[in-house]
Amino acid sequence: MFEAYRGLSSRMSSPLAPTRVSRTRAEARAGYDRIAGIYDWLAGASERPFRRRALDFLDLQQGESVLEIGCGTGEALVELAGLSPEVTGVDLSPRMLERARRRLDAAGRSARLIEGDAHALPVADASQDAVFMSFVLDLVDTPELPGFLAEVRRVLRPGGRLALVTMSADSGSALPMRLYAWAHRVFPVAVDCRPVHLAAVLEAGGFRPERLQQGAMWGLGVAWALARPRG
Numbered sequence: 001m002f003e004a005y006r007g008l009s010s011r012m013s014s015p016l017a018p019t020r021v022s023r024t025r026a027e028a029r030a031g032y033d034r035i036a037g038i039y040d041w042l043a044g045a046s047e048r049p050f051r052r053r054a055l056d057f058l059d060l061q062q063g064e065s066v067l068e069i070g071c072g073t074g075e076a077l078v079e080l081a082g083l084s085p086e087v088t089g090v091d092l093s094p095r096m097l098e099r100a101r102r103r104l105d106a107a108g109r110s111a112r113l114i115e116g117d118a119h120a121l122p123v124a125d126a127s128q129d130a131v132f133m134s135f136v137l138d139l140v141d142t143p144e145l146p147g148f149l150a151e152v153r154r155v156l157r158p159g160g161r162l163a164l165v166t167m168s169a170d171s172g173s174a175l176p177m178r179l180y181a182w183a184h185r186v187f188p189v190a191v192d193c194r195p196v197h198l199a200a201v202l203e204a205g206g207f208r209p210e211r212l213q214q215g216a217m218w219g220l221g222v223a224w225a226l227a228r229p230r231g
Helices: 002-011 025-058 075-081 094-107 142-155 174-186 198-204
Strands: 066-069 087-091 112-115 128-134 156-172 207-217 220-229
Touching (some): 025 075, 025 094, 025 128, 025 156, 025 220, 066 075, 075 094, 075 128, 087 094, 094 112, 128 142, 142 156, 142 198, 156 174, 156 198, 156 207, 198 207, 198 220
Parallel strands (some): 066 128, 087 112, 128 156
Antiparallel strands (some): 156 220, 207 220
């Protein structure tokens, strides 16, 4: 699997696809704490339609257990909690989790919220029917992808599924993608996401993509997928 990721890293070295995520998790936590109060204003409207498509792929059924990794301000959690009482959200930012709790309370819905590291999920083995992620995979540095996806596989029950949406290196327009790559290089902490080759990342991480679609947000590539662990 390491060799697969080495090959993947070389594929992600074009000017349109920054290879690495440079900021530390401590920097990420501090950054998301700072913007928690305005995150929905900054990104909510642009991310929402793509999050909706990934949720449609997830197709959560009544009573299924689901974990959202990087739940942020809780927009997806509210919808998931309307379908199941077994909803858990994990995020490294306590301020984001505060916003998520307020949103859930305002909607009259409940979910278990945990401050934690997605690279060492505070969730039991084989405990989840489904995992959902929205613009999280593009925040994981390339060498950390194997361990990150291994954690997702660990918490999924046999037959479980992963639905996600992420920035994509396989779609988008050339000029916006080049401008984003420049901003990522110059401001690696502020512009911390980097597009991924989603199908290749999932396959190298032990998942079998079942559905995958591509689109663009402000000219930047976006992909959403449904996948299951192989074997």
